[in-house]
Amino acid sequence: MIVLNKAPYEQKATREAFGDEIEELGKENKDIMVVDADIGGSCKTTKFMNAVPKQHVNVGIAEQNAAGMAAGLSTTGKIPFVSTYAVFGSLRMAEQVRQEVCYPNLNVKIACSHGGLTPANDGGSHQAIEDMGVYRTIPNMRVIMGADYNATRKLVRQAAEIYGPVYLRFTRDKVPVIYDENEEFEIGKAKQLKEGNDVAIIANGDTVCLALEAAEILESKGVSVKLLDMHTIKPIDHEAIIECTKIGKIVTVEDHNILNGLGSAVSDVVAEEGNTRVRRIGVQDRFGESAPYEKLLEINGITVENIVNTAEELL
């Protein structure tokens, strides 16, 4: 049985989870490396750098070089984590990662803070709304976003333990710590938070806490909700989605463009396998802008209220 914390939740940014876990990993295994690109402080790798300086590289403001160097480092058995913001880690270095990491199937991890709308007041230039979609289309890549601090620590550790390219995405902002620290996570396997049979809600990353709240409101209205945390959108958990198609109604929620993220990944499975209606909540294929994070979520309908209403419309 899954153990969830109770509200009021502790609040922590998931980039902190990366910083804490990578420091542990670095101390345990001298092959673990971090390749920074001048934003180590912000991406929380400073503790790693101080703990294991020989395993740390900073290439300056040169993300494409960071990706290529990581590929080279990995060829002798090292396990480099390239650390930058999601917008640069997905788009700026996309071709280097495709060509030199994914094509030769090397053991490089791309670990990025500032995922989704969380770099809110920096504006649209810095909000990564396409990153998971970019990497979802590249063969050999795995694409992951943990829902909270505890989930993210476990997923970072697993990413280090499995062989091959992984893209990990973290929040800049604090999100509620919903999972107990002893919860286990498996890359590629959805986490079921609630069992139900009227409607399924599938969320990931910083929207899982919103989906959880929405599910509780729906339950209080007598609606039985199945709730999944789909932290890995590639490889996607087919089986878990097939189970949802038995209900026939799915709402997906993500802090990402509704094109080619979680909603699309779920729809891909449903289109081939199930007779099911899917409603996708997420960034409405529009660039962001400077505003508080909550305002940006609201503009895009990524809210508890909209999840509840959307689920009710499907019933």
Added chain:
Amino acid sequence: MSNITVEELKEKAIQLRQTAVTMVYHAQSGHPGGSLSAADFVTALYFREMNVNPEDPEWADRDRFVLSKGHVAPIQYAALAHRGFVPMETVKTLREYKSPFQGHPDSKKCPGIDISTGSLGQGLSCAVGMALAGKLDKKDYRVFAVIGDGEAQEGQIWEAAQSAVKYKLDNLIVFLDDNGLQIDGPTDEIMPNLDLEKKFEAFGFTTKRIDGHSMEEILETLDEVKNVKDGKPKCIVCNTIKGKGVSFMENVVGWHGKAPNEEEYEKAMEELARGLNA
């Protein structure tokens, strides 16, 4: 604006610094350090050199300005506000919902922004494209680009540089804000640039290293290079101090992207005002 005096320009530079710091203070976020290091040449460009028209920001023959190191938007916004491109009140809306003053320059939202920037290393290529278009269209406008020394670590800067030389873009003038710091530390430690003046020279630019806080030198250098039709792009490498004008921000890495609190803000404004009355 060419009849403005050097003394007036120096005052203007201080006012722009005050406005930039005020913006970051109000927003409680933004980048003061690199805004302050760039303040003097940005002032010289907007208040003496550039042919721009606040009444008609998209005037086809205007000089172009590309802030390739887009995070220092506050200093460009300060110039735009003082030049009348936007109302002065806009200063209090930095990084707010619906503000023309987005976290990074946004040409869709703010008059006077010639192209959106914010991802380092890309703006110079756009400036090269604008300068090439000027040549193709036989226009007299010039293109001014501002890049950071940390930014010069991006490979694309050098791809842009070689293109500017190939296409003989003597209508392109690059200001390189060589303040010696980036985010994670001093540029010499994070990724040494060696001598950026020599690098641009080796690429085929006409280069000159100047004191980027001397208004006299900035103006002299502009006068020297701006009308030289020798087929070579120009790069003015400016020795600057990150945080210049606010003692506790000067040369301190931590002020790259941090907002002052109330006490710090008052101290900053007071110090800058002293410069005005000097």
